[in-house]
Structure formats: structure tokens, C-alpha cells
Amino acid sequence: MSKRLVAGFTAAALGLGAAGSGSVLVQAMLAPSAQAVPGGSSPAGPVTLGSSTSPMPDVVAVSGHWTRQPDGGQAAVAEPDHNAAAISEQLISGTARYTAGVSVDPGSPYAVGALVFRSAADASSGYAATIDPNLDRVRLFDLATGQDVAPPAAVALDTGRSYAVDVHVDGARIYVAVDGVPRIDASDQRYQGGHVGLHAYNGSVNFSEPRVRRVDANVSGWLADGQGWTATATGFRGTAPAGANLRAVATDQAPQVTDFRADVHVTSACAVGAVLFRANSSGTAGYAAEVDANAGRLRLYRIEDNATLGTFATDITVNAVYRLRVTADGGQLAVHWQTDLMDPNGYAPAITATDTTHGSGHVGLLAFNGSAVFQGMALKGLDTSLQGWRTAAGSWEPDARGLRGATDGLAAGTDAARFVPAVASDVVASLDLDVAAPATAAVVVRSAPGGTGGTELRVDPGAGTVVLKDRATGTVLAGGVVPPDSFAAGQLNRIQLTVRGGQAAALINGVQAVAGPAGPAEGSGFGLRVSGGGAYFQNVRADDAAGYMNGLYQPGYHYSQNSGNSSDPNGLVYFDGEYHLFHQDRGRWAHAVSTDLLHWKQLPIALPHLAAGESWSGSAVVDANDSSGLFGGGQGLVAFYTSFNHDAPNGNQSVHAAYSKDHGRTWSTVQGPPVVENPGGPDGGWDFRDPKVTWDAATGTWIMVVAAGDHLRFHTSTDLVHWTFTSSFGYGDWVRGGVWECPDFFELPVEGQPGAKRWVLWWSTGAVRPTNGSSAQYVTGTWNGTSFTADTDPEQVLQADSGRDYYAAMSFFGVPDGRRIMLGWMSNWDYAFSPPTGRWNGQLSVPRQLSLKDIPGAGLRLAQEPVTELAGLRTSTWQASDVTVTPTSANPLAAASGRSFELAAEVAIPSSGGASGFTFGLRKGAADSTAAGTAQETLIRYAAGTGTDAPTGTAAGTMTVDRGQSGREDLTRYFAGTAADDSSTAWSSETVAAAGGGTERRVKLRALVDSSSVELFGGDGTAAITSLVFPDPSSTGLSFSTTGGTARLVSAQVHELADTSRLTAAPPSAVLPAATGTARHNLGSYAVVPGGRWEGTGAGLAGTFDKDSTALSTATYSDVRVVATVRFGGEPYAGAMLRSDQVPGRGYGGAGSVLLRASADGATAYYVNLDPNLRLARIFKLQDGVFDPAASVLASVPVLLSHGVSYSLEAAAAGERLTVKLDGVEILAVNDASLSSGRVGLNVFDGRAAYQDVLVTGSG
Structure with missing residues (x-):
């Protein structure tokens, strides 16, 4: 041919x-x-x-x-x-x-x-x-x-x-x-x-x-002024000649507002390392922040004239790793200095200066008079799920606020434009936008691959208009107005544009601003445009409509975010027709609003990381009468949050306040010192957080209760700004273990007792074994205006929810009909951020209405039930009634199914021949849907205490949620490994006369089941169990069975519940693609302790776990040598390359160790540890599971390790000598005679670690 x-x-x-x-x-x-x-x-x-x-x-x-x-x-x-x-x-x-x-x-x-x-x-x-x-x-x-x-x-x-x-x-x-x-x-x-x-x-x-x-950098376009720069496995190394500078400048980016950081490792005694910012392309003009170990200082200087703008004297050790961060906003410059990577400091700047010589420019690196190594160079900018961006016109630069698009240099009337050629035709686009008149900004979807045409949403804040337009023809498709409380100066506004089929609709800050026909689908592109000035874009996502809010295990009717972390509910408040839901998202207050408690609309972050510290949990109230004086005689919202500063002892947790005059759309902090200072003083280290504020109508005062480690502290105020400490509650026998957090305090009437009221004091505790990771507790009592007195003694602290996954619950302030409505975070501190949920993490319970009941023989008890609004989600109902079931009966619920549903059931157990128990199976899968070859299902078991085979060890009248075969459980240690991970509680029942004579015990339950959760409520509401589960999407069956006798299914209703956020009912079709790739090792058979997912991949034998997981050999060795190629982070499992939606938005990190001379459970061993998070290699000794930071570390050396890089590791023990080589170079050697023989192990900690070509040689 x-x-x-x-x-x-x-x-x-x-x-x-x-x-x-x-x-x-x-x-x-x-x-x-x-x-x-x-x-x-x-x-x-x-x-x-x-x-x-x-x-x-x-x-x-x-x-x-x-x-x-x-x-x-x-x-x-x-x-x-x-x-x-x-x-x-x-x-x-x-x-x-x-x-x-x-x-x-x-x-x-x-x-x-x-x-x-x-x-x-x-x-x-x-x-x-x-x-x-x-x-x-x-x-x-x-x-x-x-x-x-x-x-x-x-x-x-x-x-x-x-x-x-x-x-x-x-x-x-x-x-x-x-x-x-x-x-x-x-x-x-x-x-x-x-x-x-x-x-x-x-x-x-x-x-x-x-x-x-x-x-390891998110900046590019590097220009180096010499040949001394080398990219290595352990950093970007610059080696400058004696007395000379060596620069490398990233010329692809030139921000105005700069936030840039790098890890710096100066390796020569008299060398200097520096980061450059607002620099020209050669690095000869701009600003630099240098690390000078020889002089013992940081220095901020202007490059072109070497003018010192500020210094900070500090001990700097050659060959140590430090994190250097610089910021520039207008003429304000700052240098932050982090010396501790384990307990991060450097939150407050070490140097500040004012200089207006340079208003924008590039970032870069500098080495002087020797070698300096840099790793993790990161310029703050646009947070986006999209890649493939192309600039068509204008200036588009990263900015500390996101991405700045501007028409600089363009002819009048020409848009700055940036686009992605292909995303989706039916699409949900969301972003945060800041644009001010005379500029306008637009989002474009369905554009052609070259960025032309498409359906445009144009926002004109000057005119107050929102327009949908067909860009191909210029036809205006629909028009609307900018909602109130939007586009104030500097305000970020959440835009959500949904285009499906022939229709388009846009929300601005949770309010529909425009709806109408969509333009034709000329393509599946996405774009941003700016006209007449500049605009800032942040948190830009565009999802196929079928995938929006439809990630793996993502709930149908419970609150979650499309991406990000949702944890503690904060600031739950009703104001002027809207329910406001704030919650934690990595030390910030995320924000959503609703008119019905079920359908939530996302808004931008309300309280970000602030100058005083991160914005941890707290509460919000309506200041209806301007008692604070913050609203000029009007009304508004006041939020109280925990400020946590990493530089201070234990964060110097203190209570700060912020207020909003525009329905929570923007916030201003109350200036001055904290409204409530840490009890330890201005630099105190007490646990002191999560302020909950409520109104006491009887005394006309505001009450604040704050969690303080092992007790709660009460404060009162008349103006919401000045607070007086009045009393405390807790200590001693009240403590069940774990730190007290997230208190709530409210008054409820006692049902059936007109005029009787009691105060309920609520708190959460964790994370220790006595609380099974976390717990929600409460007591009732009286409040006299300054102190709380409990109705019961410390032995009678009550459990609000007996499940593993109901934490940090908080009630709404100001619900107009007087209901007390509460939301909780469905998680547990044993595995708070470990669920295998991909780009989203964390969900909240359904809103629950609380009441107070006087239970005969028990006393006052909280009762919980889902809010009545939830019934509006019912779309269809399957039901059965009066079905007698024996241990050999067919499944009476075989015809029912559901992924997101409500089960309401009543079961009767006859006094004669009655069952010893019954079991509901929820989210039941195929017969071989678990690793053990059994059917996936979450089991709801009731122990009646009667019958021919009544279970031992379970009290009569106990309900248990058993998730041992519910689905994924290898994500963490204490999830479903043993019976101790089950959740049980006493369950109310009623004895009634049976139709055929005798009596029967009636047991009622109500279960709310979703993609990854079960919430179970008792017949009288005083018992509740909340559990996370992770079944396959295809596991949708239900079952009912008995043991030891007969039970009658009096009634069972299965209500299918509509989704509240996703746009399609179709769940993801597969959970985990099959692992691919081969692990090469001679470890032989191995045991995984205490749990975790280990599999063969292209990277080798890879483990994924949230804590320590070790694959341990069965063979033992005395003198031993282990050689392997090791890497950390990357794909959580081999098949994830094809399922990117299952990878967390911020990826997988992780560290790991090779264990030498280990015990069978890994609790005693030498650990050869590589940790990219700490930039450290160590040999430490664990004995009986105890790690003492002062004594366990035998040797350590700073190394700029990175995730996603493969390293050649050799770990050896010969007699008393322990040695470690990395990429062929010995980096650690130490003598220790404590351990003489044991097993070999491969370990992962808090993420993913993979080991390939593992060769173990040694003597047994």
C-alpha cells in the first residue's frame, strides 16, 4: 500500500x-x-x-x-x-x-x-x-x-x-x-x-x-531569566549563582486583586526565596516577599528600586518548609507567614504596607544566592466545574473575588467574551455575579462551538432589567426586572439559568426574574460576556439538566447543595415571607431561602472567612423593633457567629455579630470587639462557640446560650449588642463524653396541660466512643431570667434522636404560626465528611415540628414529626391492610418500591402465637447486591420480647435500624462494621383488644426514606432514629417479615415523594464502575484493618479511607526491606476516571505509610510515613495504638511531597537500624530496638494511597 x-x-x-x-x-x-x-x-x-x-x-x-x-x-x-x-x-x-x-x-x-x-x-x-x-x-x-x-x-x-x-x-x-x-x-x-x-x-x-x-501550580506561562529552574518530584527548584537573582514569572495571569501562596523550602544556608506579585514579565518590577533565613526575617519590597515596604523578624530554619501568602487589593499589600502545616497559623498578616506603584501584574518566584524550592503555587481566582475556556475578546483575569472580565481596549459596544465550546444543551447554569452600572453582564448557553449564537441572559443593573435573547437573531425572547435587594455595590448575586427544551427561566438571589421561550439549540456551549466596563464572576457551574442535583446518593427531597459541603445548620430564621437556611460550608455561612421549607433556592455565601477569623456556627434573629440600633428605626436580621482565628490559642473562639438590611442578601459586621469575648480573655483558648439567641417574652430580654466544652453559658441583653453573662449549666455528671456543641434553647407548651410551659435546653456532643461518635441530647426545665434549672437530675439526660446521624440541630426563629421547627445535619463526627458522595457532601434532615408531651411514668418528652408541608410532596400511594404474616409467608410488600418515599405502617402482634419480632426491609436490592452475595437492604427491626425465638440481648419493645447490609460501608471504620454501629431505642406501643379474642400489641412507625437516608419516627413521636445509608440506586424494593410467630400488618402505606431540586427523576444508573488495572506486589494474602477499600488499579494496590487503613501481610519478618512506587491522592478508585461526578469537587488527598515489624492489628509498628499535606517524611513508632507527638517520632525530614506524583520508596529495618530512601536518596536513618519482628503493611490515611511494584524481601 x-x-x-x-x-x-x-x-x-x-x-x-x-x-x-x-x-x-x-x-x-x-x-x-x-x-x-x-x-x-x-x-x-x-x-x-x-x-x-x-x-x-x-x-x-x-x-x-x-x-x-x-x-x-x-x-x-x-x-x-x-x-x-x-x-x-x-x-x-x-x-x-x-x-x-x-x-x-x-x-x-x-x-x-x-x-x-x-x-x-x-x-x-x-x-x-x-x-x-x-x-x-x-x-x-x-x-x-x-x-x-x-x-x-x-x-x-x-x-x-x-x-x-x-x-x-x-x-x-x-x-x-x-x-x-x-x-x-x-x-x-x-x-x-x-x-x-x-x-x-x-x-x-x-x-x-x-x-x-x-x-504543582495553577498559574502558567512561565518565563525564566536563566537555566537554573528545574521541575522535580519535590518541587520547582531555583538554583541561583552566588550573589545573583534567578526569577520565574507566570505570565498567563495578571490580576489586579491578588491572593497568591506558595510553599517555600530554602535549602542553602545563605540563600533567599521569594514570591513575586504585580510583577512585569521579567520580574524586574513589581513587589516581592522574601524569606531570608540568614537575616532571620521576612521582607516586603518594591523590586525595581529595592525599596523595603515592611519586615517581620522571625526564626527561619534552612531546610524547613513554610507557606508564604501575599495579597494585594488596591494599594493595600500584605504578607502572611504560616509556620505550622498541621495546626495552621498565618491567618493574620505578618507584614502590611500601602503602596500604589503597581496596580496589577504577574506572580512569580525568585531564588537568590543559592537554592530555593517551591511547591503548591496557587493564585486565588475562579472556582468552576468547567474546563476548556477560551477567550474571544476582552480582558479576563483571575481575581481574589473570582474572574474579572472587562472590555479594556475594546471598541465601544464590543463585548468581552469568554466561552466553553461544549457543555450541554438542556442545562442549569449557576454563578455569582458582581456588576455595576454602566456595565452589563451576560450568561450564554446553547452557543455554537465557536462561541457564537445561543440563548443569552443579560443583566443590566443600571436599568434594573433582565433580558433573555436569541443571540443568533438578536430577538428578545422575554424581559423582566432585577429583584429587590440585588446588585448593591460590591454585592455578589446568585444567578441560576435553567434551559430545558423550549423554555428558559432565571433566578436572581432566589427570586424568579424572567421566564420565557429559549432560543434554538445551536450547540451546547456556555459563555460569559461583559459590556461597557467590568464584572466579577465566581462559583461558575453548568450542569446537564439531567445531572443537576442528581449526583450519586444525592437526596430527592432533603436539603443538599449541588456542590460543596453542607454541615451545621446556622441562623435558621423566618423573615418577611422567607425561611432562611444558613449552614456551615468549610468555615463559612452558606445561604438558601424557601417559602415552604422544602424547595430551597441557593444564594451566595453570606458570611465568608473574615479578617477576624473563620465564620463558624451560630444563629440569627429578626430585630423587629430595632433594639440593636443597627437599622435606623427599621427592622432587619442580626446574625451571631463564632469567630475562629487559627493564629490564636484554640482559635480564640468568640461571638461576633453581623446584620443585614436587605433580607439577608448582604451582611455587615458589627464593628469593635466581639459581642461576647472568650471566657479566657482576649487570647483565651476555651472551647466557646455556636451561640444560639432567642427572645424571652416574660422578661423582655434576649437570651444567648453558648457551648463551652463541658457546659453551656447563658448571657442576656436588651439591645443584641451588649451582653451580660448570667449563669452556666452542665459540668460533672451532666457530661456523657465529648465536647458540647450547637445548643438550642426554646420554650414549648405542654400538650394537654393548658397554660403549662417548659423550656427545652438542647445540645449535641461528639466525637467519642461513649456517644457513638455523636449524639443529640436535651433536658426540660425552667428559666428565671438569669439561669436554667433542669426538671431532672444528670442521670436522666434525654436522647433527642437515637440514630447515628442527627447532629447540630437548630430550630427556626420567628416561624409565624408559632410552630417550633428544627433541622439537623445528618452526619456523625466519626465520618462527618467521609460519605462517598462526589461533588456534593452533607445533607440536612427534613424539617421537624417539635412538641412537648407528658408521658405517664416517664415525664416530659419531646415529640418530633415531619412538618405538614411534607405531605404536599406525595405523588402516588401504594397500600395494603389486614395482612397476616408468619415466618414462612411471602413478602407482603413485594409490589411496593421506591427510592424517595414515606412508609407509614401499623403492626399488630397477638398475645397468643405472636411474633418475637418483625422486620421491614427498605431500599432492598437484588439477591446478590452486596459483597457478601446477599440482598442490599436497610433493616428496621422490632423486638417484641415474645414468641418462640425472642432475640437475646435486645430489650422488649426496642426498635433498631441495622444498616449492616444497606450498601456502601467501607468508607469509614464505625459505620456498619459491627452491631455496635446499629441504632436502637425504646418504641412505644399500645395494647388493644383483638377482633378474634385476646389482645394484640399495636406498633406504629413512620419512615422517611431518600437516596441516602432513613428517618424513623415512633408512634407517639417521642422516639426517632436517623441514619445515613448508601444503597445502589437500583435498590428500591421493600419487604416485611416476622420471626418466632405471627404478626398482622394492620396497614401499610408507601407514598412516593416528589423531588424538590432535581429536574429529572432518573437516578444515576451505576454506583461504581469496575476497577481496572493490575497491582503488582509480593505481599501475599493480606488483611485490611480496621476497614477500608483496597483494590488493584493502574497505580497499584490502592486504599481509600477516611482514617488509617492498612493492608497487612500474614507473613512476619525481622530484618526486612520494602521497595515500592507510591503516590497519594488522585482517583478514589480505578473506575472513577469514567465517573467524574463521584469525585469530590476538591479531589482526593491523603497520606500513607509502610509498616515494618507490625502487630496483627497494626496497633504496634514502625511507620515509614510520607505526608504531602504536612510536606514531611517521618519514621514514627506506634505502640498499642498510642501516638505521642513528643516521643513517637523517631526521625523526620521536611520534603515538598505532592499529591498526584509517584515516588520510589525504600523502607528497611536491619537489626536496630531503620532507613528510608526516596527516589534513590537516603533521607532518614535512625536506630531503635523496641520492635524486633512483625508484619509488613501498606497504609492510607485520610484519602487515597497507592503502592505499585511492591517488593518485600527479608528474613522471617
């Missing part, structure tokens, strides 16, 4: 054409050194030229036939005219190097081999750099379209010869060299990040071991 003929096949398979900009370089055009040619006739070589590379996780076949070779390479076979692709979990984005040898087999001379990078997990999109001996060319093309990114380079190539293909990416720049000779240097914006892999076409191709190096 001729080369001309095969060229036609190649074009058909891979496409032809050109897009992007680039140059083809032949050997004569660029010197082999790839340095810039004098006079600027050729660009400088990438900053990663000459950098070392590391191994990476094996590629896994997507198509074609792939065989791993003994040297780590791959042999690929693609069928004629077909592609073969294999993808690694290794990701690269901003700046990276990727290299491998490519050899086309002489037996298939028309084959093509390629390196794939920034690719989708299925190789459907991304870049490919090819070796094509048939056409004698090196080519760079787009996998999605087959288009050339730059014209191919003509190079004489032979089959049977291996060519070293070396790809360097740096932002939009793509540089391809072959055998050290530059061939293509292009600029293209299509893909900002993705996987690396290998690709073959039309035959057999052999690849040598692929290797990679990435710069």
Missing part, C-alpha cells in the same frame, strides 16, 4: 484541518538547546525542559489491545483503520512534561503512534502528538475533532526505531520535541487539563515506559 493511499485512511480516522496557532520547527530553525534565539526570532523553551520525570500509573486499555512490557512500556495493537487508546489516571493541567518512546512496528508500516495528554478518561477528547513514519511527519491534533492544532512537522521517520517524544505544556502553549529536537510549538486553549495516555492507529506500536513531571 502506498503512502498516498494510507494518508486517506488516516484522514478519515483522525480528521484533517487546522485550528489554533502554532509553528512547525525543524532542526535548523531552533538550536538543540531550545533556548531563545537572540533577537526574539523564536520563543524561549518551556520551563520544564531538562526537568526530571517520574513514573506514572499504568495506562488502562480503553480500546484496542494492550500488553504491558517488563520494562514498563506497552505494546499496542489497533485493528486496521481503527484506534487503540489506553489512559492513565495521571492528570496534568497547567505546566507539565510528558514523555515516552514511540516505535511503529515494521510489520505494520502504516500504523501511527501517539502520546495523548489533557485527555478525557475515554480518550474522546484531548490532544495527541503522533509519530507517523508512513507520512514522515510529527503531528499534533485534537482527539475530539481530528483537527490539526498546528501544521504537521515534516520529519523523516522509520518504522522499527524508537523515537523519544517529549511533550511540554504550559498554559495554552504546547511544545513537542522528538529525540531532543523541537518540532511543534503551538498555542491552543481547547483543553486546560486531563489525563495522559497512549494511542495507536492502524497497526502495532510499541511504547517505552511513559513518564511525567508536572509543576
Whole structure:
């Protein structure tokens, strides 16, 4: 076959054409050194030229036939005219190097081999750099379209010869060299990040071991002023000559408001390391913050004239790792200095200065007079789920507030425009927007791949209008007005645009602003536009409508966020027709509003991290009469929150206040000191948090109750600003274990006793074993205006919810009909942020109405029931009645099913021949849906205490939720591993006369079941059990059975409940794709302790767990040597490459250890520990599970370890000598004679760790 003929096949398979900009370089055009040619006739070589590379996780076949070779390479076979692709979990984005040898087999001379990078997990999109001996060319093309990114380079190539293909990416720049000779240097914006892999076409191709190096930074476009910069596995190293500066500047970004950080590791005694900001492209003008160990100081200076703007004297140790952060906003400059990575400090600036010489510019790095290493360079900017951004016009720069788009330099009437070519046609777009007149801003969906056309939502704050427009024709589709309390100066406003089929609707700050027809679907693109000035965009997401609020395990009718962390409810308040739900999201108050307690609309973050500290939990009230004096005679909301400053002892937790004059849309802090100071003083270290404020009508005063570790403290006020401590409650016998948190205090009438009222004091505790991780407790009593007196003694603290997952509950202030309505966080401090839920994490209970009942023989008890509004979600009902069931009966609920539903049931147990218990099965799956081969289901068991086989150890009249086979349980230790993880409580029943004679015991229950939770309520409401569960979406069955006798199903109703947020009822179709890849190790059979998920992947034997999980050998050794390639973070399991929705929005981190001479449970061992979070390598000794920071660490050394990088690790114990080598260099050695023999283990801590090519040698 001729080369001309095969060229036609190649074009058909891979496409032809050109897009992007680039140059083809032949050997004569660029010197082999790839340095810039004098006079600027050729660009400088990438900053990663000459950098070392590391191994990476094996590629896994997507198509074609792939065989791993003994040297780590791959042999690929693609069928004629077909592609073969294999993808690694290794990701690269901003700046990276990727290299491998490519050899086309002489037996298939028309084959093509390629390196794939920034690719989708299925190789459907991304870049490919090819070796094509048939056409004698090196080519760079787009996998999605087959288009050339730059014209191919003509190079004489032979089959049977291996060519070293070396790809360097740096932002939009793509540089391809072959055998050290530059061939293509292009600029293209299509893909900002993705996987690396290998690709073959039309035959057999052999690849040598692929290797990679990435710069750990989110900035790019690096220009270096010398050859002393090297990207390594442990950081970006600059080695400056004596007395000279060496700079590297990231020229792709030039923010005005800057927030930039880097970890700095000065490795030479007299060297200086610095970060640059607002710098020019050469780094010779702007600002710098330097770390000078020799002088013992930080210094902030203006670069061009070396003018010192501020200094901070501090001890700086050579070879230690520090985190340096700089900020610039207008003329205000600041330097933050973090010296502790375990207990973070550096929240307050070490240096502040005012200088207006430079208003914007690049960030960069500097080494002086020796070596300095940098890692984790991060510029604060846009938080977005989208990639593939392209700038069509205008200025688009990262900014501490997000992304700033501006029409700078554009002709009048021309929009600044930035777009993503493809997202979805039916789409939900959400973002936070700050734009002020005369500028306008727009969101565009359904645009063509080139960014043209589409349906536009344009916001004009000056005119107060919102317009939907067809951009292709200019037709106005619908118009509306900007809602009140929106677009004040500096205000972030939550925009949500939903386009489905022929309809479009937009919310602004939770209020519908416009609705009407949508434009035609010209494409599935997404864009942002600005006209007439500048605008700020943040938290930009665009989801396929079918996937919106439809992540794995995401609830149908419980509150959750589309992405982010939802935890403690804060500031629950009703005001002027709206329920406000604030809640914790990583030390900030997230915000949503509703008119019915069920359908919630997201708003921007209300209280972010502030200058005084993070904004932890608290409450809010309506100041209807302006008792605070903050509202000029009007009314508004006042919020009380815990301020936590990482620099102070235990955060110096104190109560601060903020107020809102615009229905909670914007907030101002009450100036001055805290409204309630930490009891330990201005620098006190007490646990002192979670203020709950309520109104005492009897005394006409405000009451604040604050949790203080082992007690609660009461304060009173008449003006909400000045508070007086009056009393405390708790201490001693009241304490059940764990820190007291999240109190509530409210008065309720006693049902059936006119005029009788009692105060309820509520708190949550955790996280210790006596509370099973967390608990919700309360007592009733009286309040005399200054102190609380309980009705009961400390032995009678009551459990508000007996489940594992009801914590930090809080009631609403100001509900207009007088109801007391409460919401709780459905989680437990044993696994608070560990659920395997992907981009979203955390959900709240259904709103519960509380009442107070006097139970004969028991006393006052809280009763809970779902709010009546919930009944409005019922869409269909299946029911059965009067069904007698024996242990051999068929399942009477076999015809019922549901994923999100309500079960209301009454069961009768006859006095004669009655069952010893009964069980409801919820979310029941196929017979083999668990790992043990049994059916998935959550079991609701009632122990009657009668019958022929009454269970032992369970009190009569006890209800238990057993999630031991409910679904996923390998996420954490104390979830469903043993019976101790079940939840049980006494359950009320009623004895009545039976129709056929005798009596029967009647038991009622009501279960609210959702995608990942069960809330169970007792017949009289005084018992409740709340549990998280993680069943497969396909597990939707129900069952009912008895043991030891007969029971009668008096009635059962299964109400299907409508979704309140998602737009489609279809759940995700699969939970976990099958693991792929092979783990190579000689560990032999191993036991996993105490739990966790370990599986073979392309990265090796990979463990994922929220705490310590260890795969322990059964063999024991005395002298032993373990060699492995280890990496941390990345994909949580092998199949996740194809299910990115299951990966947390901020990815997986993790640390890990190799255990030597370990006991069978891993509680005693030498741990060779690598921790990228702490930038530290250690040898520590654990004995009987005890870690003493002062005595257990035998040796440690700072190392700029990073997630997503593979390291060669060697750990050895020979006699008393323990040694550690990293990438072939000994970094630790110490003697210890405590442990003489034991097992070998591979460990993960708080994330993911993977071990490949594990070789254990030693003597037993």
C-alpha cells in the first residue's frame, strides 16, 4: 500500500484541518538547546525542559489491545483503520512534561503512534502528538475533532526505531520535541487539563515506559531569566549563582486583586526565596516577599528600586518548609507567614504596607544566592466545574473575588467574551455575579462551538432589567426586572439559568426574574460576556439538566447543595415571607431561602472567612423593633457567629455579630470587639462557640446560650449588642463524653396541660466512643431570667434522636404560626465528611415540628414529626391492610418500591402465637447486591420480647435500624462494621383488644426514606432514629417479615415523594464502575484493618479511607526491606476516571505509610510515613495504638511531597537500624530496638494511597 493511499485512511480516522496557532520547527530553525534565539526570532523553551520525570500509573486499555512490557512500556495493537487508546489516571493541567518512546512496528508500516495528554478518561477528547513514519511527519491534533492544532512537522521517520517524544505544556502553549529536537510549538486553549495516555492507529506500536513531571501550580506561562529552574518530584527548584537573582514569572495571569501562596523550602544556608506579585514579565518590577533565613526575617519590597515596604523578624530554619501568602487589593499589600502545616497559623498578616506603584501584574518566584524550592503555587481566582475556556475578546483575569472580565481596549459596544465550546444543551447554569452600572453582564448557553449564537441572559443593573435573547437573531425572547435587594455595590448575586427544551427561566438571589421561550439549540456551549466596563464572576457551574442535583446518593427531597459541603445548620430564621437556611460550608455561612421549607433556592455565601477569623456556627434573629440600633428605626436580621482565628490559642473562639438590611442578601459586621469575648480573655483558648439567641417574652430580654466544652453559658441583653453573662449549666455528671456543641434553647407548651410551659435546653456532643461518635441530647426545665434549672437530675439526660446521624440541630426563629421547627445535619463526627458522595457532601434532615408531651411514668418528652408541608410532596400511594404474616409467608410488600418515599405502617402482634419480632426491609436490592452475595437492604427491626425465638440481648419493645447490609460501608471504620454501629431505642406501643379474642400489641412507625437516608419516627413521636445509608440506586424494593410467630400488618402505606431540586427523576444508573488495572506486589494474602477499600488499579494496590487503613501481610519478618512506587491522592478508585461526578469537587488527598515489624492489628509498628499535606517524611513508632507527638517520632525530614506524583520508596529495618530512601536518596536513618519482628503493611490515611511494584524481601 502506498503512502498516498494510507494518508486517506488516516484522514478519515483522525480528521484533517487546522485550528489554533502554532509553528512547525525543524532542526535548523531552533538550536538543540531550545533556548531563545537572540533577537526574539523564536520563543524561549518551556520551563520544564531538562526537568526530571517520574513514573506514572499504568495506562488502562480503553480500546484496542494492550500488553504491558517488563520494562514498563506497552505494546499496542489497533485493528486496521481503527484506534487503540489506553489512559492513565495521571492528570496534568497547567505546566507539565510528558514523555515516552514511540516505535511503529515494521510489520505494520502504516500504523501511527501517539502520546495523548489533557485527555478525557475515554480518550474522546484531548490532544495527541503522533509519530507517523508512513507520512514522515510529527503531528499534533485534537482527539475530539481530528483537527490539526498546528501544521504537521515534516520529519523523516522509520518504522522499527524508537523515537523519544517529549511533550511540554504550559498554559495554552504546547511544545513537542522528538529525540531532543523541537518540532511543534503551538498555542491552543481547547483543553486546560486531563489525563495522559497512549494511542495507536492502524497497526502495532510499541511504547517505552511513559513518564511525567508536572509543576504543582495553577498559574502558567512561565518565563525564566536563566537555566537554573528545574521541575522535580519535590518541587520547582531555583538554583541561583552566588550573589545573583534567578526569577520565574507566570505570565498567563495578571490580576489586579491578588491572593497568591506558595510553599517555600530554602535549602542553602545563605540563600533567599521569594514570591513575586504585580510583577512585569521579567520580574524586574513589581513587589516581592522574601524569606531570608540568614537575616532571620521576612521582607516586603518594591523590586525595581529595592525599596523595603515592611519586615517581620522571625526564626527561619534552612531546610524547613513554610507557606508564604501575599495579597494585594488596591494599594493595600500584605504578607502572611504560616509556620505550622498541621495546626495552621498565618491567618493574620505578618507584614502590611500601602503602596500604589503597581496596580496589577504577574506572580512569580525568585531564588537568590543559592537554592530555593517551591511547591503548591496557587493564585486565588475562579472556582468552576468547567474546563476548556477560551477567550474571544476582552480582558479576563483571575481575581481574589473570582474572574474579572472587562472590555479594556475594546471598541465601544464590543463585548468581552469568554466561552466553553461544549457543555450541554438542556442545562442549569449557576454563578455569582458582581456588576455595576454602566456595565452589563451576560450568561450564554446553547452557543455554537465557536462561541457564537445561543440563548443569552443579560443583566443590566443600571436599568434594573433582565433580558433573555436569541443571540443568533438578536430577538428578545422575554424581559423582566432585577429583584429587590440585588446588585448593591460590591454585592455578589446568585444567578441560576435553567434551559430545558423550549423554555428558559432565571433566578436572581432566589427570586424568579424572567421566564420565557429559549432560543434554538445551536450547540451546547456556555459563555460569559461583559459590556461597557467590568464584572466579577465566581462559583461558575453548568450542569446537564439531567445531572443537576442528581449526583450519586444525592437526596430527592432533603436539603443538599449541588456542590460543596453542607454541615451545621446556622441562623435558621423566618423573615418577611422567607425561611432562611444558613449552614456551615468549610468555615463559612452558606445561604438558601424557601417559602415552604422544602424547595430551597441557593444564594451566595453570606458570611465568608473574615479578617477576624473563620465564620463558624451560630444563629440569627429578626430585630423587629430595632433594639440593636443597627437599622435606623427599621427592622432587619442580626446574625451571631463564632469567630475562629487559627493564629490564636484554640482559635480564640468568640461571638461576633453581623446584620443585614436587605433580607439577608448582604451582611455587615458589627464593628469593635466581639459581642461576647472568650471566657479566657482576649487570647483565651476555651472551647466557646455556636451561640444560639432567642427572645424571652416574660422578661423582655434576649437570651444567648453558648457551648463551652463541658457546659453551656447563658448571657442576656436588651439591645443584641451588649451582653451580660448570667449563669452556666452542665459540668460533672451532666457530661456523657465529648465536647458540647450547637445548643438550642426554646420554650414549648405542654400538650394537654393548658397554660403549662417548659423550656427545652438542647445540645449535641461528639466525637467519642461513649456517644457513638455523636449524639443529640436535651433536658426540660425552667428559666428565671438569669439561669436554667433542669426538671431532672444528670442521670436522666434525654436522647433527642437515637440514630447515628442527627447532629447540630437548630430550630427556626420567628416561624409565624408559632410552630417550633428544627433541622439537623445528618452526619456523625466519626465520618462527618467521609460519605462517598462526589461533588456534593452533607445533607440536612427534613424539617421537624417539635412538641412537648407528658408521658405517664416517664415525664416530659419531646415529640418530633415531619412538618405538614411534607405531605404536599406525595405523588402516588401504594397500600395494603389486614395482612397476616408468619415466618414462612411471602413478602407482603413485594409490589411496593421506591427510592424517595414515606412508609407509614401499623403492626399488630397477638398475645397468643405472636411474633418475637418483625422486620421491614427498605431500599432492598437484588439477591446478590452486596459483597457478601446477599440482598442490599436497610433493616428496621422490632423486638417484641415474645414468641418462640425472642432475640437475646435486645430489650422488649426496642426498635433498631441495622444498616449492616444497606450498601456502601467501607468508607469509614464505625459505620456498619459491627452491631455496635446499629441504632436502637425504646418504641412505644399500645395494647388493644383483638377482633378474634385476646389482645394484640399495636406498633406504629413512620419512615422517611431518600437516596441516602432513613428517618424513623415512633408512634407517639417521642422516639426517632436517623441514619445515613448508601444503597445502589437500583435498590428500591421493600419487604416485611416476622420471626418466632405471627404478626398482622394492620396497614401499610408507601407514598412516593416528589423531588424538590432535581429536574429529572432518573437516578444515576451505576454506583461504581469496575476497577481496572493490575497491582503488582509480593505481599501475599493480606488483611485490611480496621476497614477500608483496597483494590488493584493502574497505580497499584490502592486504599481509600477516611482514617488509617492498612493492608497487612500474614507473613512476619525481622530484618526486612520494602521497595515500592507510591503516590497519594488522585482517583478514589480505578473506575472513577469514567465517573467524574463521584469525585469530590476538591479531589482526593491523603497520606500513607509502610509498616515494618507490625502487630496483627497494626496497633504496634514502625511507620515509614510520607505526608504531602504536612510536606514531611517521618519514621514514627506506634505502640498499642498510642501516638505521642513528643516521643513517637523517631526521625523526620521536611520534603515538598505532592499529591498526584509517584515516588520510589525504600523502607528497611536491619537489626536496630531503620532507613528510608526516596527516589534513590537516603533521607532518614535512625536506630531503635523496641520492635524486633512483625508484619509488613501498606497504609492510607485520610484519602487515597497507592503502592505499585511492591517488593518485600527479608528474613522471617
